[in-house]
Amino acid sequence: MNEKAPKIMMEVKNINLRFGGVVAIQGVSFDIHEGEIRAIIGPNGAGKSSMLNVINGFYHPQEGEIWFDGQKRPSMEPYEVAKTGIARTFQNIALFKGMTTIENVMTGRQLQMNKNIFWQMLRYGPAIEEEVQHRKRCEEIIDFLEINHIRKTPVGSLPYGLQKRVELARALAMEPNLLLLDEPMAGMNVEEKQDMSRFIVEVNEEFGTTIALIEHDMAVVMDLADRVVVLDYGKLLADGTPKEVQSNQAVIDAYLGVPH
Amino acid sequence: MTENSATLDTMPKLLARNVSKFGDSPAFREKDLGIWQTWTWKESSEEILKLSKGLIKLGVQEGDHVAVIGRNRPSLYWSLLACQHIGAIPVPLYQDAVAEEMEYILSHCGASFAVVGDQEQVDKILEISDRLKGFKDIVFVDPKGLRKYDNKNLHSLAHILEMGSRDSAELDKELKRRVEKVTGDTTCVLLYTSGTTGKSKGVVQTHQAIIGASGGANQHDSWTHDDYLLSYLPMAWVGDFMISVAQGMGAGACINCPEGPETMQVDLREIGPSIFFGPPPLWERLKTSVFIRIEDAAFFKKVAFKYFMAHAEKVGRDILEKRKVGLLDRLKYSLGNFLIYAPLKNMLGFSNVRIAYTAGDLISAELFDFYRSLGINLKQLYGQTEASVFLTMQGNDEVFSDTVGKPIEGVELKIAPSGEILYKSVGSFKEYYKNPKATGETKNKDGWVATGDAGYIDENTGQLRIIDRAKDVGKLKNGALFAPKYVENKLKFFPNILEAVLFGDKKEFCVAFLNIDMTAVGNWAEKNNISYSSYQELASNSEVANILKEHVEDVNMALAKDSMMSGCQIRKFLVLHKELDPDDGEITRTRKVKRAFINEKYDDLVSALYSDNGSVDTKTEVTYEDGRKGYLEATLSIVDATIYQLQEAAE
Numbered sequence: 001m002n003e004k005a006p007k008i009m010m011e012v013k014n015i016n017l018r019f020g021g022v023v024a025i026q027g028v029s030f031d032i033h034e035g036e037i038r039a040i041i042g043p044n045g046a047g048k049s050s051m052l053n054v055i056n057g058f059y060h061p062q063e064g065e066i067w068f069d070g071q072k073r074p075s076m077e078p079y080e081v082a083k084t085g086i087a088r089t090f091q092n093i094a095l096f097k098g099m100t101t102i103e104n105v106m107t108g109r110q111l112q113m114n115k116n117i118f119w120q121m122l123r124y125g126p127a128i129e130e131e132v133q134h135r136k137r138c139e140e141i142i143d144f145l146e147i148n149h150i151r152k153t154p155v156g157s158l159p160y161g162l163q164k165r166v167e168l169a170r171a172l173a174m175e176p177n178l179l180l181l182d183e184p185m186a187g188m189n190v191e192e193k194q195d196m197s198r199f200i201v202e203v204n205e206e207f208g209t210t211i212a213l214i215e216h217d218m219a220v221v222m223d224l225a226d227r228v229v230v231l232d233y234g235k236l237l238a239d240g241t242p243k244e245v246q247s248n249q250a251v252i253d254a255y256l257g258v259p260h
Numbered sequence: 261m262t263e264n265s266a267t268l269d270t271m272p273k274l275l276a277r278n279v280s281k282f283g284d285s286p287a288f289r290e291k292d293l294g295i296w297q298t299w300t301w302k303e304s305s306e307e308i309l310k311l312s313k314g315l316i317k318l319g320v321q322e323g324d325h326v327a328v329i330g331r332n333r334p335s336l337y338w339s340l341l342a343c344q345h346i347g348a349i350p351v352p353l354y355q356d357a358v359a360e361e362m363e364y365i366l367s368h369c370g371a372s373f374a375v376v377g378d379q380e381q382v383d384k385i386l387e388i389s390d391r392l393k394g395f396k397d398i399v400f401v402d403p404k405g406l407r408k409y410d411n412k413n414l415h416s417l418a419h420i421l422e423m424g425s426r427d428s429a430e431l432d433k434e435l436k437r438r439v440e441k442v443t444g445d446t447t448c449v450l451l452y453t454s455g456t457t458g459k460s461k462g463v464v465q466t467h468q469a470i471i472g473a474s475g476g477a478n479q480h481d482s483w484t485h486d487d488y489l490l491s492y493l494p495m496a497w498v499g500d501f502m503i504s505v506a507q508g509m510g511a512g513a514c515i516n517c518p519e520g521p522e523t524m525q526v527d528l529r530e531i532g533p534s535i536f537f538g539p540p541p542l543w544e545r546l547k548t549s550v551f552i553r554i555e556d557a558a559f560f561k562k563v564a565f566k567y568f569m570a571h572a573e574k575v576g577r578d579i580l581e582k583r584k585v586g587l588l589d590r591l592k593y594s595l596g597n598f599l600i601y602a603p604l605k606n607m608l609g610f611s612n613v614r615i616a617y618t619a620g621d622l623i624s625a626e627l628f629d630f631y632r633s634l635g636i637n638l639k640q641l642y643g644q645t646e647a648s649v650f651l652t653m654q655g656n657d658e659v660f661s662d663t664v665g666k667p668i669e670g671v672e673l674k675i676a677p678s679g680e681i682l683y684k685s686v687g688s689f690k691e692y693y694k695n696p697k698a699t700g701e702t703k704n705k706d707g708w709v710a711t712g713d714a715g716y717i718d719e720n721t722g723q724l725r726i727i728d729r730a731k732d733v734g735k736l737k738n739g740a741l742f743a744p745k746y747v748e749n750k751l752k753f754f755p756n757i758l759e760a761v762l763f764g765d766k767k768e769f770c771v772a773f774l775n776i777d778m779t780a781v782g783n784w785a786e787k788n789n790i791s792y793s794s795y796q797e798l799a800s801n802s803e804v805a806n807i808l809k810e811h812v813e814d815v816n817m818a819l820a821k822d823s824m825m826s827g828c829q830i831r832k833f834l835v836l837h838k839e840l841d842p843d844d845g846e847i848t849r850t851r852k853v854k855r856a857f858i859n860e861k862y863d864d865l866v867s868a869l870y871s872d873n874g875s876v877d878t879k880t881e882v883t884y885e886d887g888r889k890g891y892l893e894a895t896l897s898i899v900d901a902t903i904y905q906l907q908e909a910a911e
Contacts, residue, residue, distance in 0.1 A: 102294075139293035144404065149522035151294060202405055 108173025314424030330377020473687025576633025648687030740827025
């Protein structure tokens with residue numbers, strides 16, 4: 001879809017991230033095009049989640065630059081990054097377990113609710129109007145992800161696959177430009193994976209959201225992604241289309257394995 | 261009602277009547293984005309007329325067949341009605357049918373247009389559209405996922421409505437001309453039977469027949485425009501067409517559409533309908549879910565539930581049927597109502613239910629008593645697609661579990677010498693579409709239609725009693741009666757058994773296939789720390805087999821007491837390694853067993869049951885939801901059950 005001069009949405013340049021003596025990421029550079037699905041793969045401990053955390057402002061790399069929307073980004077906290085239109089989901093689901101689906105999804109609108117606490121306590125006038133608008137948007141997302149039937153169910157009691165979907169819903173509620181998904185299909189069965197893949201493609205196509213995802217299931221990655229980054233021991237091993245990556249000898253040796 | 265059927269003999273006339281008489285009362289509701297949206301009769305009529313004009317503009321001709329496929333939603337009901345306005349014939353299809361099934365029906369009726377709910381249905385039709393002769397356009401309701409489809413034959417419903425609402429005197433004139441041409445003899449709908457035997461047949465029903473039969477039913481239970489119901493059963497099923505379209509239109513009642521199949525239970529609770537129709541499996545499922553939850557409840561709740569349910573069993577039915585009940589018992593029932601019955605009904609969504617119907621299959625006496633003792637007026641009716649459903653219905657105070665009621669107005673019954681039930685009805689079908697041979701076999705020159713069911717008029721109650729499908733009733737080698745459905749129903753009354761298939765015609769003895777109910781057995785397994793990962797694993801558990809053996813022996817015991825049926829006792833059974841599935845053609849979409857098909861498909865298993873082997877290896881083809889096929893391999897163990905002697909003989 002991006003054959004002609006793709007617009008670069010985000011670029012990370014020469015990122016180095018260290019925790020004390022441990023080197024997590026070593027001189028990694030790559031870019032994310034607007035409107036694409038970009039996969040980050042690699043063996044355990046390759047630095048994939050660290051990379052997402054760098055993009056999302058949770059970690060601050062010792063060296064390197066992050067360019068977003070054509071501008072060099074200063075060091076930011078996660079909530080500041082979120083305001084720039086980057087949303088994410090987590091590897092271990094990070095929902096409010098005691099709250100219902102709709103309440104969890106509504107928290108995704110938090111940053112866009114502007115009325116002050118006094119109006120909100122009054123539950124009348126502008127604050128309510130604002131809430132109605134946001135609720136409508138959330139309901140549209142709930143409808144989109146087909147989780148209407150669990151709208152009022154506490155998420156703690158939901159099966160894993162559905163919780164993942166609720167988390168995606170909450171991230172979508174932020175109406176992000178860039179969506180970071182950390183292992184969206186980990187621990188799912190085949191059917192749940194199919195559903196999730198379908199939703200990821202639909203989000204990408206319907207909302208035009210750019211997506212960067214970490215995933216271990218190679219079949220899924222090769223099907224979904226437009227381009228793939230391969231990390232290994234914190235270093236960039238390969239970068240290209242699924243086909244290119246699959247036929248890259250270094251990748252095969254390090255990760256994909258050799259067919260017997 | 262005083263209106264005579266001669267003046268209101270078509271759907272367009274009924275719609276006009278509803279607009280003028282009940283214009284501002286709600287006609288359709290749908291839950292959208294979490295909020296119930298309401299359309300009054302006036303608003304609905306506007307939408308239907310716009311849609312009619314839009315379809316004319318799209319090129320739908322009089323006599324064209326238009327497929328309507330999707331979950332229950334107002335826009336699809338309006339599409340049915342719009343087709344009827346412009347002289348086209350709506351053909352509702354099951355939304356979960358796979359592409360090949362659709363191909364058969366669409367090419368059989370030569371459909372030229374389809375109005376569908378969503379992308380899934382669009383995909384299925386596009387897949388087969390090359391092979392459909394004369395097929396033209398698809399109209400879809402929900403644009404989700406369809407943005408990238410580049411196909412000039414694909415239109416959104418919004419676009420069609422927009423075309424229809426453009427002010428055009430010409431379209432108005434054409435619509436008026438077409439509506440005037442619709443008479444009582446015009447085809448109202450083409451409904452395909454579920455096809456328990458072979459390919460399904462298209463049943464042609466006229467406006468007059470549909471309105472005649474539904475009018476009789478409405479009158480029988482005095483439906484009014486204050487009634488409201490939940491439409492959740494498949495639109496392609498004749499029952500939903502009759503209730504949601506014909507009866508709803510006839511009475512001016514309000515149709516409520518749930519958000520989707522998964523939310524049905526929640527939506528049912530929110531709407532609390534005054535009239536509810538559920539097939540027997542649904543009533544069974546609800547009761548099972550209540551008992552499962554009570555099992556998990558706290559001690560006090562459990563005790564209170566048991567105590568008051570016992571009381572309800574004792575006097576509940578008498579109170580509902582307005583018989584004499586002592587003051588003390590009444591007081592105790594009121595207390596029980598406050599503590600248990602009313603909250604329970606509220607949970608189930610039956611707080612306001614005035615009439616609840618069940619039909620399609622036999623229902624156990626216990627199940628019947630359970631609901632009626634709670635004060636839910638559950639009644640049986642009997643009918644079939646060819647009769648526009650309604651043949652017999654039960655009155656409010658003459659409800660029995662083993663009979664199906666008396667003929668309603670406009671219906672005449674007689675029993676053929678062979679035992680088959682014949683009828684003559686205002687609702688009788690015109691013909692099977694493009695199948696004069698089958699029409700002739702079913703309907704004779706005098707208008708008597710053969711139901712294919714064997715039954716008789718019960719002498720005590722004067723109501724009709726059904727035994728089984730006429731052609732399924734057979735004989736064992738020793739001459740004893742073989743009525744499979746009767747036994748299967750007895751088995752299915754156990755919550756653990758979802759489906760059962762009995763074999764034995766022209767054999768020495770009877771054997772059975774069983775399907776376990778994943779909800780009930782799964783709950784039991786959880787309690788007993790039995791781990792399993794799939795249906796197959798749970799079904800092959802030996803403890804499960806022991807439980808089922810007890811159930812089978814209970815049934816054998818009951819059969820032994822019945823001199824007619826004692827030959828049908830089950831000597832051997834096995835638990836199938838997969839659930840019987842409409843996608844595999846083993847049961848119909850309305851969950852009726854396709855006997856001949858199963859007999860052929862599982863030939864190896866049947867012969868193993870009649871051999872001396874203790875187990876059998878098998879390999880079965882299965883169809884996944886997306887239409888792909890795969891194989892399932894399993895080793896099934898064969899369980900022997902005890903056969904009991906006739907009680908009289910033993911005493």
